[in-house]
Amino acid sequence: MRWSTMHIPTLRDDPAEAGAPSHRLLLRAGYIRQLMAGHYSLLPLAVRVRLKVIGIIREELNRIGAQEILMPVMHPAELWQLSGRWQLMGDEMFRLKDRKGAQLALGMTHEEIVTSLAAELNSYRDLPQMWYQFQTKLRDEPRPKAGLMRTREFTMKDSYSFDLDIAGLDKSFDAHHAAYSRAFTRIGIPAIPVEASNGSMGGSGSTEFICPSPTGEDDIVYSPECGYAANMEAAVSALAPVDPATDAARSLDEPQRFDTPGVRTIEDLATGYDAPADRQVKTLVYVLDGRLTLVLLRGDHALEEQKLIDATRAVAVRPAEAGEIFAELGAHPGSLGAVGVTTLPVIADLALRGRSGMTTGANTDDVHLRGVDVDRDIEVSEWADLRAAEAGEPCARCGNPLTVLKGIEVGHIFKLGYKYTDAFEITVSGPDGKPVKPAMGCYGIGVERAMAACIEVHHDEKGIVWPAAIAPFEAVVIVAQQNDAAVAEAGERAYQALLDAGVDVIIDDRSDRAGVKFSDAELVGIPFRITIGKRGLATNTAELTERATGETVSVPLDDLAKHVREAVAQAIAATNSAPAA
Known part of the structure; x- marks a missing residue:
């Protein structure tokens, strides 16, 4: 190749619209040009990098026995309706109709399509199978930004495994885990595997591969001592044990009302009424699949919303509006509580289990309750880990302080289990001749995102250092x-x-x-x-x-x-x- 004839439109100055180093440098160095928000043309240099990234990933997947396929990017709505995800995907799915009025979607992922292909598997002798593709994905991302890191059109390497049982799925999952680790090392991305939420994918467990970077959008809870790492959406930490004597000293035979004029926050109550944040029951109100639900946490803890979604398996989740709350509870935020509430579901964080001598709102404006015994006074419908882990808290494994760092998700692998083979009624003949549903896994890498992440950790004041x-x-x-x-x-x-x-x-x-x-x-x-x-x-x-x-x-x-x-x-x-x- 000759520089004199190759299209490399470098820029002398940083583009005003670019913030992240990878976005700025990809534009300046003549790799990409924006067509519209979330959509980029890859110029000759970028195409060369992309092909090399794809080549490395392909080699590692072939190494574990995966086979390359290519599935359509336009999908019939029926398959997504069959899995239940037609509505679940919400506004992020591009939807359209053809000239005959048939509903279609532009593929944001391919679980439904690959499962329909698996209908041709007949016998346990056909398993295991691992299929992968490099295909364009389209998502109506509401806030595309940071160049290639958050776009609406991108290349995804997605692979899928079909195994006779969960033990086989575990092997396929571990094989992909190893392949991903090798691929990211070869690409030059220092990826950390972390525990993560399955989210809308469903299934029993997942691992994200995170590239540490201050420009990342994910918060990763990490213990350098033992290696524990988890996305904030799934992270856990140990809590100091509760002092029973302190609980007992604040306990009452029944909750006692007291006036709290002007109190609207945890801090207000803690400062003026001898109610430390760790001795308060914080009451949040959410609408889960159309139903008002009380969500309880300790006053000094924050809700991790994805944990609430995972615990309840709710599809439509949003905070309740003030009018909805007042109509049901008769009070405004700041004076809310679950004591005596029997008409609404109550989901409580595990840190509240067994606690007594607590303070919470009385569902009357400017009034609170002290001496609350959670088990005695609140009808909890469901207990779950809902709180966000924080830096400095003890690691649940080794007890050392946890660190929270920013990172870029560059890969995600899932144990889907039977979610899709159940929905599509996929079976094979087992060794005894009886029908068996295969267990599935799925595994993704964003190709252009990997390119951008690599630049985030390999650049200096002069430019990119590939x-x-x-x-x-x-x-x-x-x-x-x-x-x-x-x-x-x-x-x-x-x-x-x-x-x-x-x-x-x-x-x-x-x-x-x-x-x-x-x-x-x-x-x-x-x-x-x-x-x-x-x-x-x-x-x-x-x-x-x-x-x-x-x-x-x-x-x-x-x-x-x-x-x-x-x-x-x-x-x-x-x-x-x-x-x-």
Whole structure:
């Protein structure tokens, strides 16, 4: 490839609309251009990186025996209705009708489609099966941002496993876990596997792969000592044991009302009425699938909404409005409580179980109750872990303080179990001839998101610093004086020698100044730069500069191809052996 003929529209200044480093650099370095919010064209450099990322993932999936397929991006509504997700997906699903009026969807994921394919599996001898694809996904993301990290149109590697039983599913899940770990290492992403919520996917368990980054949107609870890691949506922590004597000292034979004029917050009550936050029962009101529900937590704890969704399996979830609350309970937020409430479901966090001597709202404005015994005075419909874990709390495994860090989700693997084979009534003939429902798993990697995440952890003030395995080119030959015939000819010889040696190389044969070429090569992020100039030509040498370190060495032109090939191999090997985050 020649820089002079390749479309690489670099920009001198940072685009005003870009915030995240990957967004800013992908625009500046000429990798992407926005068509509209959440939709980007990938330019030649980006396509080269994308294909290398896909190649690594494909190799690792083939290694575990997965088979590549390709499913349509447009789906009939009937399949989504059969699984129950036609309504569950809500506004994020693009829906349309064809000229005959048939309802269709643009695929945001492919569980329904792949399960319909599995209807052709007949016998236990056909299992296990692992199928994967690289396919465009479309989601009507309400707030697309950060370039390729949150878009409405993107490439997903999604794979699916079908096993005879849960033990087989566990093996397929573990095989994908290992394949993902190897793939992310090779790509250059320091991904941490963390426990996560299954969300709308359903099933029994899942693991996210998170790239630590301050630009990430996920909060990860992490213990460096024992390695425990979980998305905030699923994280747990240990709590200090409750002092029974303190509970007993505040207990009463029955709840006692007391006036609290102007009290609206946990802090108000704690400050003026001897009711520390950890001794309050906080009452939130949610509408779950159309029904008003009380959600109780300790006053010093925050609700993790995904835990509420997972615990109740509710499809439509929202906080109740003030008017709805007052109509049902006769009070406004700040004076709410569950004591004496028998007409509404009450879901309580486990930290409240067995607590006495607590304070909560009386469902009368400006009035609270003290001496509340949760088990005695509140009819709890369901107990669940609802609270968000916090930094500094003890790890439930090792007891050491937990850390909360930001991260980018780059992959997610799920144990779906029987959710979809039940819905589609998929069975195979078992070893005894009786019908058996296969157990499913699904496994996803966002390809362009992985590219962006890699930049988030591999860049500097000069531009992108691509790992050699996925860089658009492994090396660039820069002809320092293009108008000097001898230098230009030497550059062409070096370029051809590198091509013959199997190096993925581009020659910068533009007539621009050497400084411009150096800046562009650094901005684009090519791992190795070979400079051919008058001074080096006088001693029959070239300068070899490593982008990541800035180190420059002189290399005899006769040994250049061999030296660069070995340097690239060493750089890839170093990435492959990099320790996990």
